[in-house]
Amino acid sequence: MIRVLVVDDDFMVAKVHSGYVARTPGFTVVGVAHTGADALRAARSLRPDLVLLDIYLPDMDGIAVLQELRSQDGDTDVIIISAANDVDTVRRAMRGGVLHYLIKPFSYSALFDQLRHFATLQEKLGRLAVAGQADVDQVFGARPRSAANLPKGLTEQTADLVERVLRQHPEGLSATECAQVTELSRVSARRYLEHFTSTGKAEVTLKYGGTGRPERRYHWLNR
Structure with missing residues (x-):
């Protein structure tokens, strides 16, 4: 224990x-x-x-x-x-x-x-008796995100901001809610959210209710 x-x-x-x-x-x-x-x-x-x-x-x-x-x-x-x-x-x-x-x-x-x-x-x-680099990376957290790995138009600083907000809201956020918290435009917030989803760092669930399209809610994956 x-x-x-x-x-x-x-x-x-x-x-x-x-x-x-x-x-x-x-x-x-x-x-x-x-x-x-x-x-x-x-x-x-x-x-x-x-x-x-x-x-x-x-x-x-x-x-x-x-x-x-x-x-x-x-x-x-x-x-x-x-x-x-x-x-x-x-x-x-x-x-x-x-x-x-x-x-x-x-x-x-x-x-x-x-x-x-x-x-x-x-x-x-x-x-472990001896730690490899992968082991050390896991202990100290993921290695810094390279701006080169981000799609054109996305910045490392804003990606960090959106990631932090998602981590602080385990119940999930819509693009609109993320935009309100981060003070980004909804379009910009969604681009970062979709990037995290495409790279496997976040997942999307659909919330149904009322008429029209279901709401996409983004959740950070703690791995």
């Missing part, structure tokens, strides 16, 4: 996230903390495999907790789960070595995908 410490200042949110973890096969919650100090004490005593860490804590922010965890003699991995969505915080978390960053609110399926990805990587690394 992968042992998880849940850290969130909101008691009800911590309870919900703990329930998410408990529902995921192969994972168990070994502790819950509501302050940064309690999180550090729990990490030292419980030695969890994974910490689900909030940023907004009453005594210290989550980045400070992350830095302290990294200075401790331990092998705990961290996934940030927070409403903090400013780029500076995301960048600091990335530099601190977090595995992923989930922005609240998120669905169980979004956390489930990350937990299962973590479990898969742990299992894979546990079997």
